Amino acid sequence: MLPRNVWQALARPGYLLSAWPWRSAGYLLTGAVTGVVVLVGVVTSAAVGGVLALALVGLPLLLATALAGVPVAAVERRRLRLVDTEPASDPHEPPGEPGLRPWLVTRLRERATWRELGHALLFAGLLWPVDALAFAVFLPGPLSVVATPLVLAVNGEAKVLKVWLVTTWSAAAGCAVLGLVLLALGAYLLGVVAGARAGLARLLVAPREADLGARVVELSRSRARLVDAFEAERRRIERDLHDGAQQRLVALTMTLGLARLDAPPGPLADQLAKAHEEAGAALAELRELIQGIHPKVLADYGLEAAVADAADRSAVPVDVDLELPGRLSAAVEAAAYFVVCEALANVGRHSGASRAEVSGGHREGRLVLQIRDDGRGGARAGAGSGLTGLADRVTVLDGRLSLSSPPGGPTLLRVEIPCDAAS
16 A cells, blocks of 8 residues: 555655655755745735835735735645645635625635635745755755765865865765765655644645535535435335326226126136235235335324324324424434334334333424333344334434333333424
8 A cells, every 4th residue: 555645655664765755855845935935925915015004005905915825725735745645625615606705705704714824924934944944954965975976076175065075085985875874864854844844734724624524514415415315216106106006006906896796606706806805905005005105194294193193003002292383304204204103013013012102392403202112121223123224214314213121111212303493
């Protein structure tokens, strides 16, 4: 696996033979050049702005100075690629409307803009001299020592680092060996300085927290879109089954019933009777399937009516105490309804309860549902009860599902789903 940044490269044995020392040198050299340009720009803006401010026309220039960190940060994010291949995303939000004024308002209200202005001032005043000094000391200095024999051959003498005079070949060879050692050491030091410098720059102009926050927001939005698309697809399937397959089965059942009445007693009548019963059973199963996909009562009248309908159809008597001030979002209503249906189905199949209760409401920005029964208890996830699927469905909406079911009962299933106030 290739190293993604200079720190990972420094930890590997092949660092000196890789391109990372030269990339580090390039990062520091371009930092020094860019810093000089930024320094000139800051000094010029300050001088011109001070003069124009006397004539009350310096506001545009002051705004430009406040936003000066934005292009500097953009350049820095590109330079980071030299020593850190991890993408450095732009922390700025796009303006809500097109035009210069919305763009200016958005930028001036962002913390990233002022953080980038601080980076530009730090860059102009302190960072670029550090870049220049590290580059000069750790690369040209050792190279000049390595070149001592060449200078001696050309000039007859060589002054190493402008301090030591070398006139003999043995001394020149010794300086060359020392220069190679210094060059290797300088390559590592270049990597360390470049890595530290890049870490500071990323902290100021491309913080990973901003990337993480943007990813979380995008994932939340993507998940919401997927939930909405899933519910829309469920409704489409329910509509197609209701208007298509169900109507055909109704017509088939009626046709078989009429044929059964007209057929004389005998084997043919018996076959028609059997086919009529099978068609009726298929129609009943299809209706139950449609009811399970997305019941019409839920779409038309909301969660309260759908829960009351599910309670009426339950094999165990169910008391309903659910109070909502209005309709919730379709995804929340669908998830809550299917949790109630699955829980009541579990009560009828596994609990041995004589009575159950569904209660809850909308409290503090959350839909709270509680399904309780007086059965034998002992329910747990992963035992064929479908609780894992219910938990996954609730988790998709940032909700929580908790279960209390001690042996001997009672069993309490509690669901909380964040949602806007009912309307």
